[in-house]
Amino acid sequence: MSVRRLAGIFLSLLILSGCSSKLQEAKSTVTIWHWMTDREPAFRELASRYEAKTGVRVNFELYAPSDAYSQKIRSAAQGTNLPDIFGILGEKRDFSSFIKAGLIVDLTPYMEENNSVWKKSFFAKALAVNEFNPGNSYGIKPGIYGVPIDVMSIQLLYNKKLLKQLGFNKPPQNFQEFLSIGKNIKAANMQGMVSGWGEIWMIDCFANDYAFNIMGKDKVIATIKGKVPYTDPDWIKVLTLFKDMQESGVLASGLVTMINKNAEQLFANERAVFAFNGSWCVNVYKEMNPSLDYGVMLPPKVSDKYPASVWGGAGSSFMVNARSKNKEEAVKFLEWLTERDQQAYLSEATNNLPANKESVSKLPEVLASFSEGMEVATHPSVWGVSEFPAVIETLDKGIQSIIIGERTPEQVAADVQKIKERELAKRKYN
């Protein structure tokens, strides 16, 4: 082949590639990175509907599991090559760092357009997770920085059939009743409550539910602010609950190293009486065992002094990349995605609670029960202050050691307080 012919081929390829890129540029493409494996088909369907309607191509790219996704987002943030739309799986502190780094669009002006019609379409609690209030401790300009796609609440689930076999026709009404079921569970050689307590955040969630019930929100927040020590009798009471549950037999064995996927399998296969899980489980259980008959309830109360509380709020949220060229297109797509019809479709296709309050009319029974829990839902992201990660880890790992009988609640409380003081001193020094 002559050099001239080779040059000719190269030139033709160059011209062709130039043409194709121009063709692609004619329509803009919004790229979204997400981690929600179960929602991928529904997202793709919605993307094709949006393209048919507007001509704008939406490219959903799935990066799972969530750990890997989280890492990818961080790396992309360091390399400033985030996609047009992405989610942040972390604490509010991480969220604020992304904002401070100038990587997230303040969506307040869009939300408040046309008499705040977009803002008003959401459940207030779903929006709160993405909101920074005036005077927030993170130093972020007040505003809304994310769009909730769905909402979730984490509650206690019970297998109706197994509970009946144990001699109970209704779920436990208070914590003492809950503990008393443990004896029957032990005697029947069944498994009690399963949950992903090997992944420590779910322990944190359970502990916080009871901290709110035993000492109230203000005292929990005061503890995070360093004004109340973890050695306070109320905190010891919270930690003692785990000891009591272990001793009563209401906790499944192997719970401390159990990942949530395994817990879901055990509950779906009717091998556990209780499960502590989030509303996303409705879809998971439906796929694993469509005939599973279960109910949803708030974790049984220990005290009547303060209301029961569960973790909940926005399940998944999307943020718009402030450095994206397609910022406006990205916001428009999110507006469309959270409209009533699209939210109703997402909810129906994936069995998740919609973030748009106008889309909740047709919910299956179990999902409706989860939706009721939203009334008492709270989340660390809306508390305005964040606990130090080292303190959270020490508390959650400490609870694991209480369950395995290695440490007492008092010892764990002292360990946590020690770390808290260390972190407070470090912050003061810095």
Added chain:
Amino acid sequence: MKFKSTLENYVFVLPAVTIFAIFYIIPFFWVFSYALHDWDGILPTMTFVGLGNFKEILVDKIWWQSMTNAGYITLVALTLQNAVAFLLAWACDREIRAKNFYRVLFFIPPVLSEVVVGLVWQWILDGNYGLLNHWLNGMGLHAWVRNWLSDPQTALSAVAIVHCWKGFGWGFLIFLAGLQTIPRELYEAARVDGANAWHTFKNVTIPLMIPVAVLVSILTILGTMQAFVLIIAMTGGGPAYHTDVPVLRILASMRGSSRFGYACAQGITFGVILMAISFIQYRFSKKAKA
């Protein structure tokens, strides 16, 4: 002329050197730089803390517990795993039937995905529905039945044994290659001189296998100390910190606590410790050989 030739040589190695510099050397120096800072991995600014991160590591009890755990797993791997690997290699080096089949069989565990191995063993060792407990119950050994991975007394040993099962194939392969390099004439000469099997093993095989054993030991130490995928899949580092290892701690600092600087300092400390262990072992083996 000489200059042109030298320049030409440099041009040829330039692409490789550039790639090596971009992907290895520059990041290596960056890690050192990050280790001297307090940084969350997202913000464009970072605070210089000097050796503060390293000082914190010195008093980080959880970090040193994770080092002890990794040390325990390494000790089990050095003894149990390598002993099994050597014995199997020695057996396969002899004239036995179907030795090629065994060679393939013993190398299956190392080529399996660590996550898959972890999950399968998690199922086998499960306290409620695990195969091991099922067998123990079947044999009437009810007292032995336990939740192997959630019991603090057995979790680390269980992880260590599974790690050995997963890793012995590498040692087996290297030992076998080493055994095959020993000249057969030496065995024949020993036999002519009246040496029995034990004497031949002790005086011919063992001395000639020392360099191979050193290599296998160093690889075992480096591989085992850095193990974490299997542990994530089996226990996630729990219960409490009982199966936590250094790489999991580095990940926890980076992802859980958003402390990139501290994680980099942990990485450097860990690297230095590994180098020191390898160097000490190399020196000891050299002495033993002499």
